[in-house]
Amino acid sequence: MTDWLKKLQEEYENTQALRWTGTLDEYFQRVKANPHIARLAHERLYHAVLAHGVTNTPDGPRYRFFESVLIGEDVPLRLVMEYLSGAAEGLDVRRRILLLIGPPGSGKSTLVAAFKRLVADYSRTEEGALYGIVDCPIHEEPLHLVPWHLRPEMEADLGVKIEGSLCPRCQQRYDQEGPDAFRVERLILSEEQRVGIGTFVPGNEKDLSLDHLVGSLDFSKIAEYGSESDPRAFRFDGELEVANRGLMEQAEWLKLPQTYQYELLSLAMERQIKLPRYAMLYLDEVVIAHANVHEYQQWVADKANEAMANRVFVVHMPYVLKVRDERAIYERMLAQGAVGSTHVAPHLLTLAARFAVLTRLEPARDRSIDLLLKSRLYDGERIGDVTDASVRALKEEHPHEGLTGLSPRDTMNVLTHALGESTVPCVTPIDYLRALKDWIDHERFLRAVPGKGMEQLNQYRLWIREEFDDLVRQDVQKAFVHAFDSAANTLLDAYLTHAEAWGLKEQVPDPVTGELRDPDTQFLRQIEELIGVSDVAASAFREEILRRAGALARRGERLRWDTHPRLKEALSRKLFSDAQQVMAGTLTTKTPDPEQAQKLQEVKQRLIDEAGYCSHCANAALEYVGWLIQRRQDGANS
């Protein structure tokens, strides 16, 4: 037997082992031993999320379950959990529909799909086990068999709360055969097998029928049972009935006619639905509806919906506004095969993410903060005297920011377009920028970005183009300096040694002769001047660096060349200025000599080994930086 068949066999046996049927009395004993098994749907879902773990952060709790589901939607997810925890406790929110509002591709369906998997998986665990009446079409809770007047006593004895009444079919059986006729089974919830998980997506209006939601009469059975109102002649196969005990997803809810909307609302409010010709049917399920921003805005604006609007618990799910979160979403989409095996060159996803985020941002009240700066602040960069508190204030100016703009799918479309144009198995930021320009020129984005015109989109494109120029130049420069990190750290050590001796008015031993010499202040100035530290400011700058190094040393850490932002800039410039000549010469010549060709080969290899490039995009980057240098030289000459 192969390992795979063994695994299948094991899986099958595990599932079989979960199955259990027993008598009503055995079920009562189980409930008494473990009252959790009689939990209602909201409480069950809430505990299913908690079972994955919670960490407390300064911003509030983080639920581990969501980490693998959605990136960067902390605030909406926290609201969803607020809803579930309130509903689990039986507060009034349980009587409302959870309504997710967001633009296309913001994760609404992803979240509901994850919840569906969760309730299914949880029902297979010991902690999440639940039971239903055998042969009940809606798998109802066996405790419904307990008549109302006996419930208080039983609730006290078993430690549970019993809610709801028997379905018409079980009621009929109970009346005819008594409690002894009933058996109980463990339920394994499953969307495929239509147990405890239902979905309703409005198709085209013509085919729309309430039967899909609430079930329908089985005409072949009417003759058999002699009456339309015999519950055995009704098929309890509507999505609401299928979803009993678990979760109901209602997609595009606000597109439905009002009758349908009411059906769900009354279910949420009353826990029951009215079936034609029968008494009310009790159902216990979490109803999650979702809708697009535009439909929602129209819906709430309509006075006729006012009463309904009060019966929903709305959670807005905007697009993410952090560039790093957006990039992480792309990485996940790529890992799922969005562009096949093509290499995606360094920086492309960051730039694409920046562009998408820019289309989602609203202008800040403070006009000195343009959207580019805003996107960097949102992304966690702290520039100038900006603090976390001022960034929070910036966010509060537009609580619903991110409900319009480009979706991650839009980015993937541009990327696919860029890919189509490329003749090699690699797509570079240059390809992306070209494709982006194409899409902007053909006005293919304008629908997704109301309030933003061609002018803005082109501005964003120029911004990311400049960001790209900087990033690629840095990569190539770094690759030109052999062992850049260690060269930079050696340079830093030299700087620190001389600065320290200067501060203590001591001498420094010559590395070769060991002879003591005065600290090389000329060398210190050389580095400082590269970042515009004046003679007057030099002492303060050196002291600051020494203090920083001292503080780190006390914690057993070392100052690295890139720890201090200004020093980092100075050291890179020093190293680059030495390499600049070679680089300019090597990259701009049409006919490299053997030495230059050798150098180019080394640089390219370093880009591949150390910076995530492949052979194609390394060549493209070198060519592009050569072009940038050439352009600057031409500019300087003219």
Ligand SMILES: [Zn+2]
């Ligand atoms: Zn039943």
Ligand SMILES: [Zn+2]
């Ligand atoms: Zn590549």
